[in-house]
Amino acid sequence: MALRQPQFSKEEFARLGDEIYERDIYPQLQPGSAGKIVAVDISTGAWEIDDDEISACNRLEKRYPNAQIWIVRVGSRYVRRFGASRSQKRKTT
Structure with a gap:
């Protein structure tokens, strides 16, 4: 497979x-x-939406094999977060 x-x-x-x-x-x-996740081909403007990025990207790449894909989560600035969330309280001893 060519990169x-x-x-x-x-x-x-x-x-x-x-x-x-x-x-x-x-x-x-x-x-x-x-x-939800939106995968956008920035070359064509085509897009797919799904609960996970793999499904959205796979469908988009099936339609546009050379897609240049930008991923965004609806309602968030981030697709993923790493580390503890703010809602988790830090335990003290």
């Missing part, structure tokens, strides 16, 4: 992904979409 080469710098990739999401995709999302 795809990035067509954009990291900064341009992120800018285009955010721009397409905000302008074209977010207005179309249903109220129950919060927390």
Whole structure:
């Protein structure tokens, strides 16, 4: 399998992904979409939505094998969080 080469710098990739999401995709999302993953091909503007990124990306790549995919979680600035969440209280001894 040949590796795809990035067509954009990291900064341009992120800018285009955010721009397409905000302008074209977010207005179309249903109220129950919060927390779902949106995979966007920044070259074509095509997108898929699912509960997990693998499913969304696989469907998008099936349609566009050379997709340059930007991933965003609906209603969040982050796709994933690492470490303890704020809701977890730190135990003291």
